[in-house]
Amino acid sequence: NTVIDAHNISRVYNPETIPVYAINNVHLHLEKGEFTALVGPSGSGKTTLLNLIGGLDKPDSGHIIIGGTDITSLRANELINFRLHNIGFVFQSFNLIPVLTARENVEFIMLLQKVKRKERDKRVIQLFKQIGLEDKMNNRPVQLSGGQQQRVAVARALASKPQFVLADEPTANLDSAAAFNLLDIMAKLNKEENTTFIFSTHDQRVIERAKRVITLVDGKITADTAAVPLTNHK
């Protein structure tokens, strides 16, 4: 069950002056239920690759097929609609809407999708249970810790029932305890709901939690391995 199939994708910045091959002829295949870490030195192309498979940026060559749809051939407005229904995003800096409560942040996308009230309520409560924040649903982001905000961001990413969740350095702004907690929740969602995650990270302890690790160097995939955990987490 293929979720992402990217063929020969390249992304070149500054083609007219000093070209930077941020992504250089990459192939990437991701199946449903994967829990994959994208690693590599700073500047290796992780953000660029995630932006491409998330449909936030377009490759200069190659094709990206998500759940059977070639997103590289979609028009801008079609792409926005496709992202809304198919891809969940988690960002480094949480990016919750400050004037909305945690619940409203999660519910927002379901309103855009015109999900009926009863179904919305059911799904919101289920998501807040999964992230362990049922008692904080009505708090605004400033009333939550960074770790809690990022857990809400995960719930928001899942609210649209996307094909996969993409997270660019989700633990970069969290202390170790909050980072572990976030990974526990993501791993639990992956195990129990078969949610597909791909996340970039620099954090060795986060890498250890992945089932598959893809390494980028200078815009190319240099390693792609099933992860062997160094320590045993529950």
Ligand code: ADP
């Ligand atoms: P990473 O996320 O692994 O740090 P990036 O995808 O951000 O890597 O960057 C890959 C390469 O592309 C780097 O050499 C970076 O300097 C370059 N780059 C990224 N964004 C731009 C841009 N908007 N314009 C020009 N060069 C860019």
Ligand code: ADP
């Ligand atoms: P967590 O359970 O995610 O580790 P903490 O132990 O950091 O949360 O926070 C304990 C409580 O203090 C939380 O319920 C949260 O509401 C509040 N809190 C923590 N950090 C902040 C913050 N930066 N701003 C506002 N409230 C915070």
